[in-house]
Amino acid sequence: MNVMAKAEKKISSAFIYFFGSFGGILFGYDIGVMTGALPFLQADWHLENAASLVGWITSAVMFGAIFGGALAGQLSDKFGRRKMILMSAIVFMVFSVLSGVSPDMGEASAYYLIIVRMLLGLAVGAASALVPAYMSEMAPAKARGRLSGLNQTMIVSGMLLSYVVDFLLKDLPGEWAWRLMLGLAAVPALILFLGVLRLPESPRFLLRKGDEAQARKILSYIRKNPAEIDQELASIKETAKEERQANQKTSWSTLFSGKYRYLVIAGVGVAAFQQFQGANAIFYYIPLIVQKATGQAASSNLMWPIVQGVILVVGSLVYMWIADKFNRRTLLMVGGAVMGLSFILPAVINWMMPNMNPMTIVVFLCIYVAFYSFTWAPLTWVLVGEIFPLAIRGRASGLASSFNWIGSWLVGLIFPIMTASMPQEAVFAIFGIICILGVIFVKTCVPETRGHTLEEIEEQGTNHGRVKASNPEN
Template identity: 70%
Template sequence: MIKEKKVSSRFIYFFGAFGGILFGYDIGVMTGALPFLQQDWNIENAAVIGWITSSIMLGAIIGGALAGQLSDRLGRRKMILIAAVIFVIGSILSGIAPPNGHYFLIAARIFLGMAVGAASALVPAYMSEMAPAHLRGRLSGINQTMIVSGMLLSYIVDYLLSGLPATMAWRLMLTMAAVPALILFFGVLKLPESPRFLIKNNKLDEARRVLSYLRPKETLESEINQIQEAAEQEKLASQNTSWGSLLSSKYRYLLIAGVGVAAFQQFQGANAIFYYIPMIVENATGTAASTALMWPIIQGIILVLGSLLFLVIADKFKRRTLLTLGGTVMGLSFILPAILQKVIPDANPMMIVVFLSIYVAFYSFTWAPLTWVIIGEIFPLMIRGRASGVASSFNWIGSFLVGLMFPIMIATISQEAVFAIFGVICLLGVAFVRIRVPETRGYTLEEIESMEESRQAKQKSALLERAGL
């Protein structure tokens, strides 16, 4: 066996973060490419626009579902390498789609989406398994920052390439995603396998060697013992629970809370802005979408700044407080333009874009990162794997449906009315949080589960009291 070279923790965290940047790039790149693609292929059918844009999310649903299972068999590192290869191939296939090859491009983006879904599951898992315990709490926020940085990078690349002829511009925008994918591939080649995976597969010596690169010698054995204990607990949990366990009275409330937050995050309409902001500006002002590529950059900067703000305030405010604040302002930012348009018909059409920027600002430090924090905190060990998978699936499905339906909706009703609908969903999300989601900041998983059991006991006692028993 070839002895692995020592790899610095900075190198590991950099390429873990780079996976998030790549994920964000592929999510955002179609924002700038779509106007040129529409111009090149003369696409006017709203359903075709929706399918081409959202197809990457359809692939992500498949990739996210497969990645977790395959990574338990093949290893985190190997699966990230496979995802990087799919990134490269999918990006190139997207860029060489034949003229008017709608179905070819949709298929290529579904294939590419499998890598997006895999990366969204694998990269944070790998980073958390490599990082020391005191850094794991920040990883959700850091991963969110890297994803939105990747989106901002894609918007900048789109803007820089916007001066090219239409047929060349969109092809280069999509193909350029292969460059960071290659960097990720060659970087991960130098990384070791996750010690958690190695221990679960009875490769203690290799796990000990990898951890020796990252931890002080005096804490090495205690961490190995902790990982072994956690692995045994997970094994016991998988043996003693089934999919049906998720709907048992003991866990149903927490499942509904976690899945509900994940679904609301998407159905609130954020991705409609991120995918279609040039189209939104075109509908508002009448100027060509291909000339509105500075707006995605502005939205991207707001997203990055908001994600950095979250890193500062994440543990200073209650989860429910931030979600309530964010959802309320987001809802009003969508509803007010529709009201103002009725009251002041001659108002500046760019008013809606200003309100959308306010929406993005509050989304970026509330619902965007906190959804994943809550999913990581709310589920007890016995159902965590299955419940997290269900919540993630609902999130991807919501993202796919919003991307698919938005252009169809604005082709049917006014843009202000569409956003007003999203605004109502935002406010319903706030109501859901206040009624159904328990506070998780500062509580252990065991305490959260205990609070739920106490709540159920009080409900049962109240029902018996009403029945006179």
């Protein structure tokens, strides 16, 4: 036992935070890998004119993630965060390999890959739910903001990694290129599994299970001050007690009662707008977008995803620098306005100048990605983490996550169908209008959370509900 304690004691907080957030790499890799794999897959299976099948193959992971996040949240309360992250890594490894070895059976191959990628999506959704929960429970309160930024950096780093892998494999024979791109997703999953084997369980989970001695021991690895450990243990106990009482008093209908409706609509609305604004259309389909704009083969345009990936990583670092310098609403409105114009202006320019350089749209997409990367991408989840009162936090956060995954799935599914039936500029203009609607939503329906305690934010929602009740015409 003493040997094991010494072995655990050697685990540094840096190791815990690195592998605690490493699940973001898996999430990001699988978002990005299909970007490069899709052109080769289309050519290999002759899917160039099968827009709906291409949409389903691309978005199947997100469809599975809708259920994976909800399922993992419930199971992690029973079995622990660490065990469920390990299980997610195993599922990710297995179905990544099965994606890479998809049999060539004509149209049936596409349905096989759709099903496998849906099951892979269970692991992606689980990782997206479990990693932030584990990190928030391991990190000291003063570091949670920066560490939420670390999770976002891991996600976009995973996307960039997948883009680089796609680029390096692009000269292989087409039937091998896409298989290796998809199958190599098992490598970061294996690294995650091996790293998490050495991670401790969340002290919060251990306390909920009545193991205070082990919770105190783990906190001693990542907190230096004994008084801080005692204070945190007492705080966790009090919060757990309040959550149990809240769960006994609330139901799904509580979310839409007058007291909470304003904050629930705000949080769920921001989560939904983040995806319906069309970011994933760029991340999934940028080589095909460039192909349609220029006529060059999509498989020869795999440098563009790397450009997008670099912008995303730089943007995530910019966010960590400015996160506490500007109001949440200000960043969301400025970001959304520029994103909307980046989508709308190419359509306007093309209408006024039909001979516009086709690469103009790609330049504007880069501007979109830059502003998305340090506004809506990270701030959505910061705001969702802050805005929901304790009594409804679990259910409301789950609802916000579900709407976000539904938006991600639908954008991935319908984008190729839309571009097959209308000009590309018109499709992006539609997403641009949604971006502007998102700005209006933030302006009118979302409270400022920066610098406010959770209690003050809840009071804003309560007061807003009272005003609405007393002035129904408003």
